[in-house]
Every structure is written in C-alpha cells, then in structure tokens.
C-alpha cells in the first residue's frame with residue numbers, strides 16, 4: 001500500500017514534469033512561429049555559465065528543458081521551470097518584502113534599497129529587469145530616474161558593483177578611437193553622455209554622474225523600446241571641481257581638477273569622432289553638462305552629428321507643451337500664448353533653453369516676422385542668482401543677453417537691475433512663474449503670496465528643478481498659499497494634493513522624460529542625420545496636443561507616467577513626419593526614404609510600434625564561432 005502510494009506520488013511528479021516540458025516545448029514552438037523583432041531566434045556563441053552570467057541572454061529559471069540541454073545548462077539551475085510572469089511575481093514579492101525591511105539611512109530609508117535590488121536584477125537578467133520596469137513604471141521610474149538617481153550618483157562610489165557603460169577620461173587622450181572597439185556590440189543606437197559637471201540640481205559629481213546616463217537610457221528602453229543591447233551610457237571624466245570628491249580616497253574618478261578651454265573641447269571632439277566612426281548611425285544625447293559647455297557643444301556639433309542636448313532642447317519642448325496647456329487651462333485659445341507674462345527663475349542651460357524656445361513659439365504665432373520676434377521678448381522677466389537681468393548688468397552672460405530687460409522699460413514697471421524674485425512677481429503679476437534655478441524652496445511663502453496678485457484667472461507654477469529637495473516649492477505650498485485655482489507642475493514626482501470636498505489639486509510632472517525618448521526614437525527611425533529645430537518643435541506640439549480639453553480643464557497638463565510608452569510612440573511619429581517634410585528622412589533598415597514617404601499617419605504609428613523592443617525572451621540557438 002505504502003509502495004503503491006509512493007509510486008502514485010512519483011508518477012504525479014513525473015506527470016507534472018512532463019506537462020512542464022510540453023508547455024515549455026509548446027512555448028518554444030510558439031516563439032519560433034512569430035517573426036517580430038522580439039521573437040526571432042537569437043544566435044549565441046556561448047554556453048553554460050557564460051550564458052547565465054550574460055544579462056543579455058540570461059533567462060534564469062525560465063530556460064526551458066530543451067534549451068537547458070542545448071546550451072549545457074542542465075544542473076546549473078534549480079529544476080523548476082518558471083514562466084517569465086512567475087519570475088516577475090517572485091521578484092516583486094521579494095522587492096515588496098525587502099522594501100519594508102531594508103534601511104539605508106534616515107532621509108529616505110527605502111529608495112536606495114529598491115535601487116540596489118533593481119540594479120542587481122539589471123546585472124543578471126536585462127529582459128526581466130525591463131519587464132519589471134515597464135510593468136511598474138509609475139512606481140519605479142522615481143527609483144531608476146529622478147529623484148533617486150540623484151542619490152545614487154551622490155553615493156556611486158559605495159554603490160558601484162558591476163561596471164555598466166563606458167568611461168573615457170582625460171588620460172585616454174589619443175586612445176579613444178581604439179577604445180570604442182572594446183565595447184562588445186557592433187550596433188549602438190543611443191548614447192547618453194555626461195561629463196558629470198551638473199547632475200540634476202546637485203552640482204559637480206564627477207565620474208559618479210554615470211548614474212544619470214544609465215537612468216536616462218533606462219527610460220529609452222522602457223518608454224521608447226530602444227533595444228537594451230544597443231544603448232551605451234558614457235561618462236567623460238575630465239576631472240572634477242568638487243573638492244569633497246577630490247579629497248575622498250574612495251572616489252572612482254580622476255583625482256584632478258576639470259580640464260578647461262581647448263583641452264576640454266579636444267577631449268569631447270575626440271570622443272565624438274570615435275563613437276561616430278564606429279557607429280555612424282548612433283544618436284548622442286548630451287546630458288547634464290554645465291551651462292557654459294552645454295550651449296557651446298550643442299552649436300559645435302548639431303550640424304555635423306546626430307546629437308541633441310536634453311537639458312537645453314528636451315526641457316524646452318516639455319516646458320512649451322506645459323505652457324500651452326496652462327493657456328488652455330485658463331479657458332483661452334492656444335493662440336493667446338504670446339500674451340502670457342512669464343517670470344523665469346534660473347538662466348542656465350535649462351532656463352535659457354526654455355526662454356529661446358518660448359520666444360520662438362510666440363513669434364511664430366504672431367506671424368514669424370522680425371517684429372514679432374522682437375515683441376515676444378518683452379513677455380519674459382528673467383531672474384538669476386543676482387536678481388532681475390537687465391541691460392544695465394555688467395558681464396552679462398551672452399546666452400542671457402537677449403532676455404535682459406531694457407532699463408527704461410523696467411523703470412516704468414517699478415523695477416531695477418538685480419530686483420529680487422519677490423519684487424518682480426509683485427510688480428509683474430505674471431501668468432506663469434517658472435523655476436529652473438536648482439534652488440530648493442526658492443518660491444518661498446513671500447513669493448507665492450506675491451503671485452496671488454497675478455492678473456491671470458489661473459496662474460501656473462512650474463517648480464521644475466530636480467531632484468525633489470531642489471524643487472522651488474512643493475504642490476502643498478503652492479495650493480495652500482496661492483489658492484486652489486492654479487496649475488502646478490514639478491520636475492520630480494510629488495503626490496496630488498487633497499483640496500477637500502473630493503477635489504484634487506493636480507501635481508503634474510514637468511520633466512523632459514516625456515520628450516527625449518520620442519526624439520531619440522523618431523530620429524533613429526526617420527534616419528535623419530541631424531535633429532532640426534522643426535523636429536524638436538513637432539515633438540513639443542505633439543505632447544501639447546496629447547491632453548484632452550477635459551484633462552486640461554482639470555489642471556492635468558502632462559500625461560501620467562503610466563502612458564509614457566504611448567506618448568513616446570506618438571512623439572516619435574511626429575518627429576518622423578517632420579523629418580520627412582523637411583527632406584531629412586533617409587530611412588531606417590528596410591524602410592528606405594521612398595517607402596517612408598508612402599506611409600500615412602496610421603502606418604507611421606504602426607512602423608514605430610513594430611520597431612519598439614519589448615521585454616520578451618527570444619529562443620536561443622547555439623552556433624560555433
């Protein structure tokens with residue numbers, strides 16, 4: 001009897017194993033019949049542990065029985081075969097449990113612990129990492145991106161485990177052309193490069209800035225479906241002027257002050273030449289370069305290379321979309337935008353980028369004449385660390401000069417050179433107060449009180465600086481001081497505000513993450529050799545048009561991050577259409593320029609969608625080198 005029941009148990013175990021094999025075999029069969037990008041078999045040239053240690057190919061416990069045999073994996077994994085969904089469930093359960101228990105420090109006990117857990121997953125299984133990220137983007141974008149990525153960069157020396165991306169340093173001068181060939185992939189679509197000189201609002205973090213390039217590329221994969229095998233985070237280490245880091249023996253970067261002038265430019269030139277030689281079709285996104293270099297490098301490279309500066313150009317587009325949303329939210333037509341009075345706090349790469357773009361947009365709406373361009377200038381008041389910028393200022397920054405107020409003009413307004421932000425807000429009574437200053441709390445109680453005098457029926461507050469502690473004010477402060485009838489956006493995520501009686505004070509996330517992935521993807525798929533102003537403008541207009549009238553009336557001027565993949569697809573399509581119209585679209589792979597021109601709007605969207613990578617395991621086939 002005992003024997004019989006034992007046999008029964010055995011046979012039920014056997015049966016379960018057989019079922020698992022059949023399921024696994026069927027899923028293999030299913031995979032081999034589908035032919036989209038994610039389902040084609042991938043040829044591999046390695047087996048055994050080499051596969052398990054390779055995050056591009058690793059499937060962990062999801063390797064089927066036949067694959068385990070084919071790839072010499074049998075015995076190297078626990079015997080139970082899991083589906084990708086089960087893997088994600090198991091990981092999520094662990095993540096939730098650990099986030100309750102883990103403690104990293106008093107300020108934010110869980111954020112770094114979550115980042116660590118996700119990073120470990122990124123190291124061992126890229127597909128699953130992105131499945132987790134895409135499936136839970138609202139919850140984990142704030143971990144892999146702002147605000148936690150700022151904390152990660154600040155603590156990078158301690159957090160560094162497995163290297164990711166490439167490092168080019170001042171010591172590598174003359175070697176970069178050969179170094180690029182050390183990267184294992186022949187195909188790279190997207191590079192995000194930083195020199196670490198202005199990471200979010202946290203200043204110079206030197207080599208530790210690599211974290212921001214990794215975080216931005218995570219969004220390229222999650223939002224734009226850029227294949228993770230074809231992204232490359234890059235850190236150009238030309239030294240740091242952060243004395244604390246220079247004094248830290250554990251600092252991972254060059255222990256020297258930053259290169260300046262021609263020496264600095266020579267390093268960046270060499271890097272650009274090297275990457276475009278190896279990967280002529282790559283797109284390079286410049287990220288978090290201090291303002292003094294951001295504009296110069298953009299002008300230097302934008303007509304020669306396929307590149308853009310996210311802080312200058314991506315931020316500008318997101319701000320324009322938000323500003324147009326603010327006009328609509330006041331019940332006015334978008335064409336009223338040139339009548340808005342806008343006070344901008346911060347005249348760095350981001351602030352000046354927004355100002356230039358807003359001025360051009362206004363001028364276009366006013367007929368695109370020189371007079372229109374000139375008159376649009378007078379809608380802006382710019383305040384930097386030294387107060388209101390006027391033509392009376394000595395040593396005025398050339399990038400800010402076009403926005404310096406005329407002395408006579410501000411005299412009439414009861415203002416003067418260097419007037420404080422609160423004075424400016426009080427006198428101007430603006431429709432919009434926009435902060436890109438990196439100064440947390442700059443929109444103080446006094447400033448917000450002054451904004452109550454705004455002539456607008458619904459003033460808009462954009463506290464766009466990152467990370468969270470650098471926000472110019474919180475949504476609670478804005479709603480409680482200025483009133484319920486405002487529009488609010490911040491660069492890093494905040495919770496909505498409960499206004500009582502079931503009413504919600506919406507907190508929009510005004511962050512360039514809504515544009516840069518679509519700009520990159522659209523450029524890639526259009527095959528344009530440059531990223532034109534028109535393509536950037538098309539991206540911004542697409543984002544502005546994404547919100548419905550009802551949403552805008554409710555104060556929602558940006559989409560929720562849960563729809564970032566969809567908005568990115570739309571933005572990419574808009575970029576492709578504009579590139580095509582400007583005669584820049586040279587096509588991508590089998591979609592040549594002629595074919596691209598034949599596509600209607602729907603077909604362009606489908607073309608974009610078909611080229612977006614999804615986190616699904618391909619069937620792996622072994623082949624000798």
Ligand SMILES: NC(=O)C1=CN([C@@H]2O[C@H](COP(=O)(O)OP(=O)(O)OC[C@H]3O[C@@H](n4cnc5c(N)ncnc54)[C@H](O)[C@@H]3O)[C@@H](O)[C@H]2O)C=CC1
Nearest residue numbers: 200201346347348349350384385437438465466491511512
């Ligand atoms: N939400 C988003 O998508 C983006 C946000 N940003 C954020 O914008 C901030 C600024 O970035 P950058 O322009 O590159 O930096 P930056 O350092 O070049 O510029 C900062 C500007 O703020 C001014 N400033 C400093 N103290 C001030 C004060 N008390 N009052 C008024 N202005 C003051 C400075 O004079 C300077 O003009 C950062 O925190 C960054 O994270 C940047 C890009 C995108």
Ligand SMILES: CC(=O)C(=O)O
Nearest residue numbers: 200288311466511512
């Ligand atoms: C969002 C971004 O690019 C920044 O804060 O620099």
Ligand SMILES: [Mg+2]
Nearest residue numbers: 200287288311
């Ligand atoms: Mg940035």
